[in-house]
Every structure is written in structure tokens, then in C-alpha cells.
Amino acid sequence: MARLDGAYLAGARVQHQRLVRAVREVGSDRLADSYRTNFWYPLGARPRNLVEEVIERLRPVVRPGRGCVGVEWWLGRLPYGRSLPLHFDRDMTLEKRTGRVVHPQWSSILYLNRFPSSPTVVLDQVLSPDGKSWIPPEASSGRSLDAVPNHYVAFRGDLRHGVVANEAGKKLPSGSRKSDKASELRLTLLVNYWDRRPSPPNCQDYDGTVYRSIQDEGVSPTAVSRRRPAA
Secondary structure, three states: OEOOOOEEOOOOHHHHHHHHHHHHHHOOOOHHHHHHOEEEEEOOOOOOOHHHHHHHHHHHHHOOOOOOOEEEEEEEEEEOOOOEEEEOOOOHHHHHHHOOOOOOOEEEEEEOOOOOOOOEEEEOOEEOOOOOOEEOOOOOOEEEEOOOOOEEEEEEOOOOEEEOOOOOOOOOOOOOOHHHHHOOEEEEEEEEEEOOOOOOOOEEEOOOOOOHHHHHOOOOHHHHHOOOOOO
């Protein structure tokens, strides 16, 4: 089910810290639409921001295959104690327009901060061909993946998954300051590998007008030299 579990970006500590700092600066900007503000990065293109620079390091770890033409990425931010309902990744615009369901080749998550109260749950369960039920009806197996900084995991793009805040995470720890926990966000970078570009407007080109902090961090010259053809 999962190709990676417990893999870290070796030698990328400084880059990871830069990304964490930039996403923290994004703060609550577009928080309500955090999981619907998605961008397209064609493989082989020059990185336009820090996120795409990081993706250049992630892709060789996943090895998505020759059919991969690009990635869809977005910043995942969840408030303390908040779950993300179980779902499957797909081209949402295409589904809305035609009813057709198309999944990415691979879904992946780079965790940016430690958030033990809200693990990712990936089930060995997919959508039926008619789109009305799950196969199998009840998941027979699954994985729970803790949010650990610089931990990167990838799994098949058609698998049902979500974020499940445990009961402890839904309550503020005794003795903690409510304002501190209430403002804490679970931070992730979500990267889906595709053999075709998802339809706009859900998946758009990044032009620097939103999430300025990831643009202001700049792109290092070494990121360009690391680019390789899609593999």
C-alpha cells in the first residue's frame, strides 16, 4: 500500500527549515480553502518557489515512473484537534463537469511539524467503478502515519485516506495555555504525481500572488542544476 514509511529527506535539513518557516509565515491565509488551493508544477520546469525546489528533492525518492508529467501540490494546514474526513484524491474539476473520476498515480505527504494528536490514516480501500461504494465495503487493513517533521510518505493515489484527530487531540492538555494550542496548525506539504494535468481552476499555475512567503524565500541556484527528466 505505502511505498514509503519513515523516509526522511537526507541532507535537506536547512531546506526543510526554510520551508517550515515560510509555511508558518503563510499562517491562516486562505485557511478555509487550504486543501483546495492547488498548483501545478510540470516536471523538468524551473522551480518557481521554495515548495517546487523541495519537490525536486522529493521526486527521486518516490520514483513515480516515466508516465509522470508533473505534480499537483498544496499546503495542508489543520487547526489543533481538527480532522480531515476520509477521502480519495482525484481531478475534482473533471469529476464535477463529467462525473468521471481520475486519480493521481501517487499521493504523498511531507510533514513539516510534529503533531502526534492527528495522524494520517491510509486505508486499503478504493472507490468502486460506479463511484457509489467502497471496495472492499469495510477496510481490511490500513496504516496510521504520525506527523513527524521531515518525514515523507507516498501511497497509491486511489487509496482512501484522511486525518483523524484522536480523542486526546480534541481536548486541550491540562495545564496548557488555550490560546497557544488553539492557534497551533498541523503543517504539511501535499504532492500528487500525475500522468496528466488535473483540470483548472482547481489546479492552477503558481504566479506568486498568494503564499508570498514561499516566493520570498527564493530559489537556490542548486535547485536548477538538480533538475532531471521525469523518471
